[in-house]
Amino acid sequence: MNDEEQGLRLTLYVAGQNPRAERAITKLRHSLGQRLGLQAQVTTIDVLDRPDLAEEALILATPTLIKESPDPVRRMMGDLSDTDRVIEGLRLDLTDTSNPQVSVADD
Amino acid sequence: MTKQLAATQEAPTSVTPDTDLAPGVSPNALPKGLFELMIGVSAEGMLAVDDGGRILFANAAAADLLGRDVDALMGAEFGLPMAAEEHVDVELLHPKRGAPGAELRVAMSPEGIHVVMLRDVSQWMRLRNELQRLALVDSLTGVANRRAFLALGEQALRLAGREDRPCMLVFVDIDQMKAINDRYGHRTGDNAVIKTATMLTDTVRDSDIVARIGGDEFCVLLTGTSGRPDSLDDAMDRIRQAADQLSRSAEFPLSVTFGAARFDHEGNQTIHDLMDAADAEMYAAKRRKQRRMRMLFMGESQARDAVRQAIEQAGSDDVPLIDVDTIEDILRVTKTEDRDVLVVQEGVTDVSTLMATLRGLSATNMLPVLSIQIESDPVAEERALNLGVNDVVDRGMPPAVILARIRRTLDTPAR
Numbered sequence: 001m002n003d004e005e006q007g008l009r010l011t012l013y014v015a016g017q018n019p020r021a022e023r024a025i026t027k028l029r030h031s032l033g034q035r036l037g038l039q040a041q042v043t044t045i046d047v048l049d050r051p052d053l054a055e056e057a058l059i060l061a062t063p064t065l066i067k068e069s070p071d072p073v074r075r076m077m078g079d080l081s082d083t084d085r086v087i088e089g090l091r092l093d094l095t096d097t098s099n100p101q102v103s104v105a106d107d
Numbered sequence: 108m109t110k111q112l113a114a115t116q117e118a119p120t121s122v123t124p125d126t127d128l129a130p131g132v133s134p135n136a137l138p139k140g141l142f143e144l145m146i147g148v149s150a151e152g153m154l155a156v157d158d159g160g161r162i163l164f165a166n167a168a169a170a171d172l173l174g175r176d177v178d179a180l181m182g183a184e185f186g187l188p189m190a191a192e193e194h195v196d197v198e199l200l201h202p203k204r205g206a207p208g209a210e211l212r213v214a215m216s217p218e219g220i221h222v223v224m225l226r227d228v229s230q231w232m233r234l235r236n237e238l239q240r241l242a243l244v245d246s247l248t249g250v251a252n253r254r255a256f257l258a259l260g261e262q263a264l265r266l267a268g269r270e271d272r273p274c275m276l277v278f279v280d281i282d283q284m285k286a287i288n289d290r291y292g293h294r295t296g297d298n299a300v301i302k303t304a305t306m307l308t309d310t311v312r313d314s315d316i317v318a319r320i321g322g323d324e325f326c327v328l329l330t331g332t333s334g335r336p337d338s339l340d341d342a343m344d345r346i347r348q349a350a351d352q353l354s355r356s357a358e359f360p361l362s363v364t365f366g367a368a369r370f371d372h373e374g375n376q377t378i379h380d381l382m383d384a385a386d387a388e389m390y391a392a393k394r395r396k397q398r399r400m401r402m403l404f405m406g407e408s409q410a411r412d413a414v415r416q417a418i419e420q421a422g423s424d425d426v427p428l429i430d431v432d433t434i435e436d437i438l439r440v441t442k443t444e445d446r447d448v449l450v451v452q453e454g455v456t457d458v459s460t461l462m463a464t465l466r467g468l469s470a471t472n473m474l475p476v477l478s479i480q481i482e483s484d485p486v487a488e489e490r491a492l493n494l495g496v497n498d499v500v501d502r503g504m505p506p507a508v509i510l511a512r513i514r515r516t517l518d519t520p521a522r
Contacts, residue, residue: 015198015206047200054200060173061225062198062206064186075160077186078211079195089187 008032008040008092009068013059015047021063024080031083036092067091152209152225155216160186163220172209172225174201188213188223196232199225208232245319247297248304256318260328260378263316264370273331274370275339276378277346278385279307280393282362284323291359299323299361302353310349311342326382336369343367364393402428403437 014021025042032038047054047062057066064077067090076089128134146153152169154162165173165180173180189195190213198206207229214222243255251259260276267274281287281299288296300323307317307327316328327346331338347365354362366389368381376384431437 015200047198048206058184059200060175060180060183060185061200061209061211066186075184075186076189077160078189078197078213080189082189085189089189 008038008070010040010042010090011057011066011068012042012044013047013054013057013062013064013066014044015062018063021065021080024083024086025065028080028083028086031087032092036087038092065090152223152227154180154185154223154225156185156188156221156223158187158219158221160184160188169223169225172199172201172207172227174199174203185223188221194226196228197225204229245304248301248319250304250308250325251316251318253318253320256316256320256326256328257378259316259318260326260381263328263330264376264378264381267330267370268372270333271372272333273336273339275329275331275343276368276370276381276385277327277329277343278366278368278382278389279303279325279327279346280364280366280389281323282364282393282396283360287359287361295359299357299359302357302361303363306349306353307346310346315342320382326385328378339369364389364396366390366392403431404428405431405437 010025012021012025022044025044029040029042032040045053047059061077063080064075065080065086066075067073072091074090076086080086128137146166149166150168152172153164153166154169155164157163162180162183162185165177167177170177170180188211190211194210194212197209197211199209200206207227208231210226210228212224212226214224216222243252243258244250245252264274266272281303284296284299287299300319303325304317304319307325311317311327311329314330316326318326320326329339329342331342343365350363350365366385366387368384368388370376370381374380
């Protein structure tokens with residue numbers, strides 16, 4: 001399975017309830033859909049429930065957002081409310097339409 | 108210390124704290140390695156993170172906060188640190204301490220290195236959470252307080268509206284709270300409140316909300332099963348049974364009055380509306396209880412008709428007439444909220460002893476016992492009875508046993 005078939009996969013690691021981070025992700029998904037036509041598949045993992053998964057992903061702090069696919073894998077942590085900065089940090093360039101990552105899930 | 112100094116040696120030289128120097132002091136005048144030492148001994152966790160989110164440097168405090176060796180952190184993925192505001196609350200995944208809270212601040216060096224500062228605020232957060240909890244919990248009973256009930260209740264109603272779940276608010280008021288406090292003391296009064304709170308929390312589901320919203324008043328918000336409005340009736344029955352059980356087992360007279368109001372999904376009701384409706388129901392129930400009066404007859408009941416007429420003239424309809432043989436019978440049928448008239452036929456028992464016994468029993472020592480002397484004249488009898496009954500019905504006397512003392516057998520009913 002290549003990256004194109006996998007689409008945009010994001011994983012959000014939180015410790016317990018984190019409405020702020022979840023709101024930020026909702027906003028991010030909306031923005032990705034509206035502005036880039038990207039459908040992101042987001043998995044939220046509570047590290048208190050699944051410390052094994054946090055350990056496996058070597059998470060040091062929460063909230064941490066990981067772009068699992070497409071490459072390059074990127075991770076960001078802290079305040080995720082600035083959608084533009086998150087999109088930039090995840091290397092989903094808004095302006096460069098030739099960027100292969102943008103066309104990935106553009107279906 | 109060795110490890111921490113070794114780590115500082117690897118630190119990028121561009122990490123230069125933005126520090127004001129004393130007047131006249133040139134940066135060159137400071138000993139080499141001073142800033143590295145300061146970072147090394149700082150209690151604040153410091154990391155240098157590259158643009159790919161990888162850790163280039165960690166001080167000892169950062170390693171301590173993250174529960175890992177400095178060496179293990181070098182090159183590890185921290186993630187691109189984001190702090191739009193002055194600082195942002197994060198949780199650090201410490202292998203032994205769970206996820207303690209920390210403040211994250213980020214500065215950017217001219218070379219594009221992210222300088223991450225982490226401050227342990229877990230103790231402060233615990234304190235904050237405890238304060239929040241204290242602000243929402245009733246200190247005597249441990250159930251939610253009024254403020255919490257309004258906030259949680261409003262949320263619960265919205266959710267019930269969305270999920271089309273039946274919802275009912277039950278207002279619970281402890282009967283005769285003032286009398287309990289006056290007669291048994293405030294410690295017992297507190298005990299009555301605690302017992303009632305425990306009875307309610309033990310009876311409802313965890314997802315229901317129990318709150319003490321005033322001195323002797325509680326509110327319970329019951330949420331039923333979707334499509335099963337009768338699930339609320341079952342819940343209400345359970346509460347009533349638990350209250351009866353509590354009433355029987357308490358070592359002082361303890362009973363409660365309920366008022367319930369169902370949430371109307373179409374009616375746009377707020378939690379305040381629902382509380383007002385349940386409160387009004389509770390007061391109506393309380394009034395019904397206070398008006399309830401029964402006639403207890405001990406001995407030959409020739410006086411019944413006379414007494415019934417007296418009661419009717421006093422404006423009370425539907426007064427049950429009950430025969431009792433013993434004091435135990437009286438205690439069994441009389442509750443604190445009842446206003447019973449006990450008519451004792453002269454000669455059946457020693458009235459003074461009976462009164463003394465009633466007053467001495469803990470179950471009835473809250474009941475003011477009113478003795479009415481009735482002479483042989485039927486007119487006087489009627490007046491005397493009216494007087495006693497009126498005291499209760501019209502003047503709102505506390506729950507009472509009225510002891511009507513019939514001096515002699517009446518041949519004809521009083522007119």
